[in-house]
Amino acid sequence: MNIIANLNKMFESRIRLGIMSILMVNDWVDFLALKELLEVSDGNLASHLKALESEEYMEVRKQFVGKKPKTSYRASLLGRNEFNLHLENLNKLLSNTQEVVKKRD
């Protein structure tokens, strides 16, 4: 099963996979929105964001809304490509099972 090797290790974590899913279909998404969508703690989310950031899978923007600091994230081109590749490989792994064939758009 050398195909397993193609699955990106970065997306082994449910949370990192979730973060990238959200960033794929949105422009800038802020920390609070990610936290609410993924239902995780601040610290947990922050550490996964840092991991994705250090791989340059996403861009980070810090700004102030009134007096509150607000950090937003956007998927980078590299991140998008890696995520699409990962999705393709997941689908390839599953394409022989009927369940997925039915679910694929």
Add this chain to the structure above:
Amino acid sequence: MTQKEQHLSDLKQIRSLMEKSTRFLSLSGLSGVFIGVFALFGAMAAYVYFDYSFYYGETQDMIYFADSQTRNQFLLFVFTDALSVLLLALSFGFYFTWRKAKRRGDKIWDNTFKRLLINLFIPLVAGGLFGLILLYHGEVAILPAITLIFYGLALVNASHYTLNDVRALGILEIFLGLIAVFFIGYGLFFWAVGFGVLHIIYGTLMYFKYERN
């Protein structure tokens, strides 16, 4: 969990997050409550105007056959009543949603909100124009039912872009509109239930489900 199940559930999670993150989630339950309250006020005004009756079976005669002064007076009342309800409901509706968005730190005028409005207004405007054309033909008998049905369809359509619960409200409005077709002349009653009572119930449920914490 086998490897396959793991991959499958990964894909499910991806799909669900993509869907959830593209919806407008700041829609406030209190907006619904206030829209309902103003609709009830409007219905109450009409109830008084129709001599304390929900039945206005002669409305059609009024528009078709009454002398122009009575007719104009009637139409003026209906338009003033409907327009004030609409303006008050919309402004309070926007206010509470804006407030919830601000509290969540969301921008109200973002893509999810724009998408929600566009998809809400396509069936709504179609229904509104259809209603006006019926009015132009002097056909007011099924007008209340039509407005409820189109409003329900608009909500069902919009529910893909906001809280999924809106879908249930939409289906109830459609159902109510269909019942209203059987009871010609009682449109005011169905309006009061559809735009007033249902909004208040829905808004209250949403408020306790999502906001009171």
